[in-house]
Amino acid sequence: MKSAVILFPGLNRDRDMLAALEKITGHKPHAIWHGDAELPKVDLVVVPGGFSYGDYLRAGAIAARSPALAEVKKHADAGGLTLGVCNGFQILTEAGLLPGALMRNRDLKFLCKTIHLKAENTTSAFTNQYAEQPVFPCPIAHHDGNYTIDPDGLKQLQDNDQIAFRYCDADGNVTQAANPNGSIDDIAGILNAKGNVLGMMPHPENLIEKAHGGNEGRFIVESLVEAVA
Amino acid sequence: MNARVFVTLKNGVLDPQGKAIEGALDSLGFDNVDAVRQGKIFDLKLQATSADEAEKEIAKMCEKLLANTVIENYSIELRD
Amino acid sequence: MNARVFVTLKNGVLDPQGKAIEGALDSLGFDNVDAVRQGKIFDLKLQATSADEAEKEIAKMCEKLLANTVIENYSIELRD
Amino acid sequence: MIPNQDVEITKDLIAEHGINDEEYAKILELLGREPSYTELGIFSAMWNEHCSYKSSKLWLKTLPTTGERVIHGPGENAGVVDIGDGQAVVFKMESHNHPSYIEPYQGAATGVGGILRDVFTMGARPIAAMNALRFGAPSHEKTRHLVSGVVEGVGGYGNSFGVPTVGGEVEFDPRYNGNILVNAFAAGLADADKIFLCAAKGVGLPIVYLGAKTGRDGVGGATMASAEFGDDIEEKRPTVQVGDPFTEKCLLEACLELMQTGAVIAIQDMGAAGLTCSAVEMGAQGNLGVELYLDDVPTREENMSAYEMMLSESQERMLMVLDPDKEDVAKAIFEKWELDFAIVGKTTDDLRFRVIHGGTEVANMPIKELGDEAPEYDRPRSEYPAPPALGDIPSGIDANQALLTLVGNENGASRRWVWEQYDTLIQGNSVQIPGGDAGVVRVEGADGKKALAFSVDVTPRYCEANPREGGKQAVAECWRNLSAVGALPLASTDNLNFGNPEKPEIMEQFAQSILGIGDACRALDFPIVSGNVSLYNETNGIGILPTPAIGGVGLMADWSKMMTLDFKNEGDVILLIGKNGSHLGQSALLRDVVGRIEGDAPEVDLDEEAKNGAFVRGLIDDELLTASHDLSDGGLAVALAEMSIKGNLGATVEATSDVETLFGEDQARYCITANSANIDSIKARAKDLGVTISELGTVGGDTLKIGDAISLKIDEIRAAHESWFPDFMAQEAAE
C-alpha cells in the first residue's frame, strides 16, 4: 500500500506516523511538505498529529485552509482513503472533510494517558480488523478532543454507522466516566458518510510494537492494506 | 483602519471554558453569576479605502478563517 | 443583567496567536492586514441590583480570575 | 568617545544595575572612560550572578567534569556524552524560578523553551524532558495557582514542541512560599562528530539573527533573576516574556536542517540577556571581535533603543555564524520555516565588542574581558549550624496510619495529576513513563535496543541539615534511580538553587553542598557535564531550603531488560539490598507523622552505593529480577507500598515492626523481587560481592502486610496515594 503523510509546521507526531506506516506496510511513505503542492498518487493520505501552526486561533484551523488540504480534499472526494489523527482529525473537521468540531477538553487540561477504545464500526476499510477484538487500550494526548456536533448531525453519524470508535472502560462499557474529554456520545473517532475518511483523537501510531506495550494500533493500517490489496 | 471582530459560540453549542469559569467564579464566592460564555476578539489593523470595503473584506476573513461557522458566529465593529 | 468583559494583551506583550493569524490571513490573500492581536470576551449573565454594583463585582472577577493582570488588561461593558 | 545617549550615569543608576563600587571601578579601568548607558546595561547583564557565576565559579571548579565518555563538559550550551555507535546525548538543566513566581504559566513555559533551545543549539534533537518543581505549603494562598500555572506552562510548551516529558519531581514546603523553584531538564540525541559550538571562527564572517522578532520582553530579566524579591515585586512585572512553542518548533527543524547542510560555523541561542550574552560568548570563545548593527535586528516594536535591544529576552531567537558560500541554502531553509532572519553583524579581528545603532557606535568594549574577566568572588562563609539533635521517637506510632499519611500527603502522593498533563509518549520511544524510578526512552538510529534513562533528584531537608551529606545524597539518589531500572549511570547535570550568597551561612551551605556533590560524583563515576546556579532565592529575608537538584542520564544496552517497580507475580520473593533501616533523622516519618524536623541527614556511604548499584544492575542485566525499586523518602514501608499499588498485588513481609526498620531512610538500598528459583543464585552473588542482602517475604494477595505492624488493603493505600493531588487541585478556585 502506498501512503503519504502531509507535513505542516508545528506538527510533531509526523515522525511517529511516518515510522509506524513504514513498519506496518513495509514501504516508506511519502513525506509531503504542505508548500510542495502536488500530492503523489497514493492509496492513503494521512494528516498526522501535533500542533500545526501552534494550534493558534483554533486547533487545526490554519492548516485546514492551506492549498495542501485542498489537495487532500480532492483525494478524499475521489474516494481516496484519508486518515486524520489528533491534530489531523481537527484539521479534517476544520476543512469540512468530516462533520462536527473539536473543542477544549471538558477539564480544560491537556491529557496524555492510556484509555480504552471500542471499535463501534467493524466493517469499514479502516476498522474491519477490530471485529474480533473491538476493545483495546490506546494512548491519547490532546488538549482539544471534545468532539461536538449538532443533534441532526449526531443522528446521522449514529444511523449511518459512522462512529468508528468510542471511549470505554477496560471491560468495553461505554460510560461517562471512561470518557476523558467530554466528547458528545463518547465519540473518539468518526468516518465520513462514504467511509473513506477516518478522523480520530487517540494515537494508533504510538501503539504498534512491544515497546509501546501493545500493537492494536496496527489494525487500522492493516485493515487498509487488506482493503486496497 | 482599525476593526474589532467578535467571535462567539452559537447558541446551544456547549462551551467547556465558559462552564469551567462559571464553576470557578462560583467557588470564588461570586454566586450571583448565572451564566458565562467565552468568546474571542481580534483587533485588526488594515488598509482599506472605505468602511464598506473594510467590512466586506473582514467578513470574508471571518468566513474563511477567523470563525468556524459550524459552531461560531461573528460580528464586526469598525473603529476608525 | 448582561455584561461583556474584554480581555486583551497589554501593549508590548508578545501575541503568538495574533502573529500566526496574521500570517495565515496573508497566505489566504488578505494582504491588506497590517496587524492582528487576539483577545477574549466573556459574556456574563448576573444578578445585580445596580449597574454600579455589577461593575464593581465584575472588576473583582477580572482581578481574581478572568484576566491575568500580569500581561492582560480588561474592560467591562454593561449591556442591559 | 561614545556619546552617552543623554542618560547620565549616576551612582543610583549604577546601583540599579546591580553593579557595586568595586565592579564599577573595574569597568572604568577596562574602558578607560565612563560607560555609555547601553554599555552599562551590557556590563550588568554579563556580570550579574545569573550570567557570570561570580559567587559560585570558585566552587563549581571543584566539581569533576571529565570522564571517558564526556565529549563536552560545562562551558557549552549543554553537556555532551558519548553513548556509543557514534551517538551522543546532550543534556542540561536550568532554572526559571523568579519568572515562574511572577507569571507561572509563561515563566515555566519559557523555562522549558530555554532549555530545549540549549540542547538543539548543539545539533541535538530533543528526546526527553523532565521538570523539578518546588512550591510553598499547600495551605499558602498562592500555592494552587502556582502549581496549576506552572504545570500547565511546562506542558503547554513541551507538548506543543513535541518532546516527551519522562520524569521530574514535585515537592511542597513552606520554605518555598515566596520563592518557588522551576527547574527544567532536557536531553537530545546527536551524532557524536556533529556537535555545534558557540565559538565563532573566521574574521569578517556574517553573523545571522534567526527566529522571532525582538520585543521589549524581559528587559532587565537577567538582572531580576539575580536579585532578592521584596514587596515591590509587583513593579517588576512588565518584564514577563511570553513563550511561542510553535516558533521554537520551527526553529528546531530549521536549525537541524541547516546544520545538515554544513552551513553553520557557530551557533548560540539567545537566552538570558539575549543578544548581549550570545554575541559576546560567540566572540570571546572564538577569540574574535564582534560588530553588531542593531538597525538590522528584526523588531516587533517601534522605537526600541539600543539598550532595550541588547537586553531584550524575547524568546525563540538564535545567533549564528554562517558559511558565506552557503547563504542561499540557509535562506531557503529559513523561508521554508517562515522564520525571521537578518544579517546583524560580523566577526572582526580586534577583540572589541562594537554595537552600532542609528549610525552611532553605542558600545565599544573589550570582548574577552566582558566574558572571561567577569568578577569572581570568594564570598565569606561562616560555620554551618548543626541541626537540632534527634529527640526520642514517641512510642505507639500507628504504623498503618503512618504509612497512609506518608503515601498520601502532599509530598508522598502520586504525581499523576501532573504528568498526565504532559505528553509522555510522543516520539514513540517512551518505554518507561513517569511513575517509576526513572524515565526511559529508546534511542533511534541504533540497533533498536539501546535506551537512555533519566532521573532528577534532591532531598532539600537533608541538605539543610547537613549540606555535605545532602549534596552527596542528591547525587546518590539520582544514580540509584538510574541503577534501579537497569541503566548504567553515565553523567549528570546540576541545578543549584540557594538563598542569598552574601550571607555567610548560605555561602557555606552552598560550598558544602558542592563539595558533597563532587565527592559523590567522583566516587560513582558520574561527572557533572553541565549545570545552572540560581542564587538569591529569598523573599523578605527568608531563604529557600538548599535545593541542589541533580539530573542524571544512564545508558541501557537493551531496553527489553529494563526493570519497573511494580510487583509482577504472586509468589515472587522480595529481597532487601543494603542494611536494615535505622536512620530517622530528617526522615519523612519524623516530619510528617511526628511533626518534628530534627537530627542529622542520613549518611551516604559511597562505596556501598557503588557496590549495591552495580550488583542490582548486574542482576537486571542477567534477567534475574521481576521488579526493582530504590528506597528513599519513607523507607522500606513506602517502597513496598508503591510496588504494591503499581502492581496491584499485595505482599507478606516478615520484617521486625519497629519504626526504624519500616520508615528509616538509610541510603544505598533497593527492594527487589525475583522468582523463587533464582533466590539462591542471587544470594550467592551477593555474598561473593560483599553485598548485604536479606529475604523479606513474598508477593501476593490484595493486602500489604509488614510484620505485625502493617496490614492494609492495596485499594486503601492506592486511594490515599492517588487522591491527594486531584483533591487539592479541585479546590483551585475555591480559595
Ligand SMILES: Nc1ncnc2c1ncn2[C@@H]1O[C@H](COP(=O)(O)OP(=O)(O)O)[C@@H](O)[C@H]1O
Ligand atoms: N513534575 C513532574 N513531571 C513528571 N514526572 C514527575 C514529576 N514529579 C514527579 N514525577 C514522577 O513521579 C514519580 C515519583 O516521583 P518521586 O517520588 O520524586 O520519585 P523518586 O522517589 O523515585 O525520586 C517519578 O516517576 C517521577 O518521575
Ligand SMILES: [Mg+2]
Ligand atoms: Mg526512585
